[in-house]
Amino acid sequence: MDRRKFLRHLVRGCLALPLLGLAGLSFRKPSYQPDGLVWQIDPSRCVQCGRCATECVLQPSAVKCVHAYALCGYCKLCGGYYQPFAKVLDTAAEHQLCPTKAIQRTFIEDPYYEYMIVEKWCIGCGKCVKGCTSFGNGSLFLQVRHDRCVNCNECAIARRCPNQAFRRVPKSNLYIWKGIHAKD
Amino acid sequence: MLKIRPLLFAFPSLISLHLGAQDRFPKPDFESGHQLPEPYLPFSEPNSWFWDITILICLLILAAYFALRYRSRLGILITSLVALIYLGFWKHGCICSIGALQNIALGLTDAQYLVPLSTVIVFVAPLLASLLFGRIFCAAVCPMGSLQDFVIIRPWRLPAWFAEILGMIRYFYLGIAVVAASTGSAFLICRYDPFVVFFRWSGTWYILLFGFCLLLLGTVIARPYCRFICPYGVLLGWFARFSWYHLKITTDQCVACHLCKDACPIDAIQGLNPNEPVESGLLWGRRLGIILTLAIPVIACCAWLTSFAAIPLSQLHPTVALAEHFQRLEQGVFLQETQETKAFRAHGQPLQQLYEDAAQIQRRVKQSTWYLGIFLGLVFMAKLIQFSIYRQRGTAEPDPAKCVSCGRCFAYCPKESASFRIHF
Structure with missing residues (x-):
């Protein structure tokens, strides 16, 4: 082996070592996540600014409103369903908060109504969340839907979130749920 | 028309700690035996990264x-x-x-x-x-x-x-x-x-x-x-x-x-x-000498120049941007409250803490820009050396x-x- 070749091998080894070291280091990290991380909204930090609807790289956004039924009071006058000061409590679109009429209201028994988010129409604007959190139990909240989320390296919404409500969670525990379904 | 729940007023302690959820209106007992629907929780492939890799x-x-x-x-x-x-x-x-x-x-x-x-x-x-x-x-x-x-x-x-x-x-x-x-x-x-x-x-x-x-x-x-x-x-x-x-x-x-x-x-x-013709070793050595003597001043100059990038670079950090906004608000420059400042006032720690955090980040960015300058200077010199080496090649x-x-x-x-x- 001549000198030039030997030097090249030496440099090659010096370049390969840190790479392998890097891979080894990630194994050793105490917080090593075997199944990867995904973005999720912490509902306790969410301020319902409405940017989830506009900042996501997907159109419509991967963030959608979800409903923790176990927390819902099944109110007739729902703060998440009606415009504030709605005069008539019927299902007319002009009385509803939701810009896409994505909340479906079903009569259960007097005076209880069930509210269901029609996922395909929800744009994640958080208007109903604001209403429900301000005037109700807070059973409506925003979550990143992982059948839609493309899991960007730098989440475009997280970057613009005014209260750092976005954080990365392990893939085995995708949702930060409120109430009895809380997995966090 | 609307049935007000007296429970809300009777037991204020019902406000639970479930991530800020408020039980203002307790869950009703349905006489009709209505079952709560299961929440829909879609997930992506749990191990899709394995296939990707x-x-x-x-x-x-x-x-x-x-x-x-x-x-x-x-x-x-x-x-x-x-x-x-x-x-x-x-x-x-x-x-x-x-x-x-x-x-x-x-x-x-x-x-x-x-x-x-x-x-x-x-x-x-x-x-x-x-x-x-x-x-x-x-x-x-x-x-x-x-x-x-x-x-x-x-x-x-x-x-x-x-x-x-x-x-x-x-x-x-x-x-x-x-x-x-x-x-x-x-x-x-x-x-x-x-x-x-x-x-x-x-x-x-x-x-x-x-x-x-x-x-x-x-x-x-x-x-x-x-x-x-x-x-x-x-x-x-x-x-x-x-x-x-x-x-x-x-x-x-x-x-x-x-x-x-x-x-x-x-x-x-x-x-x-x-x-x-092949260049003489003397000529090449002299050129290399000039480049190497230039190296230290050039690298220092690069480091000094890039240190000016510290301010715009640190403004990319949300904490620094927020702290600067608050500073300008305090100075009385006409600026509106943004979603960020409102959220900070509602949830955040004292302003002093924010300023300290921001100053720390600014110091770190400043330090990194010096390293960045040294890196760029080294790259520049390495390129110069690379161009100064003249090799005769007979094959492509x-x-x-x-x-x-x-x-x-x-x-x-x-x-x-x-x-x-x-x-x-």
Whole structure:
């Protein structure tokens, strides 16, 4: 082996070592996540600014409103369903908060109504969340839907979130749920 | 009409601690026996990263096989098409080795930040492949490289000095991206990724315009992103320079016909100059001496210049931006309260804490920009030394740092076609 070749091998080894070291280091990290991380909204930090609807790289956004039924009071006058000061409590679109009429209201028994988010129409604007959190139990909240989320390296919404409500969670525990379904 | 729940007023302690959920209206007892619907919780494939990484590694192996062993341009083209469709359009451009660079940078500086093993593999595998076989990742695995490769129509030859100057952008971009990522400010590579908008078919209009312009430019200037912008390409180039087994234009004896040079769209084939006289060692030594004496002042100058970038770079960090906004509000400059300031007032710690955090981040960014300057100075000097070395070459060889192993030169080589070894 001549000198030039030997030097090249030496440099090659010096370049390969840190790479392998890097891979080894990630194994050793105490917080090593075997199944990867995904973005999720912490509902306790969410301020319902409405940017989830506009900042996501997907159109419509991967963030959608979800409903923790176990927390819902099944109110007739729902703060998440009606415009504030709605005069008539019927299902007319002009009385509803939701810009896409994505909340479906079903009569259960007097005076209880069930509210269901029609996922395909929800744009994640958080208007109903604001209403429900301000005037109700807070059973409506925003979550990143992982059948839609493309899991960007730098989440475009997280970057613009005014209260750092976005954080990365392990893939085995995708949702930060409120109430009895809380997995966090 | 509306039944007010007296319970709310009787038991204020019912307000539960469930992540801020307020039980203002307790859950009703349904007389009709109504069951609560189950919440719908869609999830992505729990182990999809395993397949992604398997496919990435398989593509790397295939690319190496087609470039080095089977020597087939068609094979490389098919591999790159698969990569473009799967890693690009199907996975929406994430997983991305170029972006993983930032996760690694942040993970190495911030112990709190988790870097999943999958990200480390996505970052390390192409570099290892580069150390073994050259930049085969660029040729056939990177969806951004593949996309640009498909739009090359009639590549112009840029003057070498101009291409080298444009190539310096990569080092700037790499340095700035690492500083921004390692201080936790921003992931600039992801933010200004020009082609991911095509993979997702959504994004901001200016990135779409940038990507479209790059593709349009890519028809006449081959692979503009790879050659002039890609920060990961810098690392791949360093590793490829010492590659163990690099692609050869011909396995036969080169006849110095220059045909391969015409075939190469990215000017990666080093000049042939068999008849030019060899320079004397004295002249070369003197030139090297001048460069080396210049090195320290040039590097210091670069470090000083880049330290001015600290202020705009630190403003990328949301904490610094928020602290500056508050400072301006306090100074009485007419500025409106933003969502950020409102949220901070509602949830945040004292303002003093925010100012201290921001000052700390600013100090870190300032320090990193000095390192950035030193890095850029070193790169500049290394380039000068590289240009000052004059080598006589009788055979056409690809410059391993530049060659992406696309395999276009195989078919142009008369020795290759004469030997019937060409696989299309």
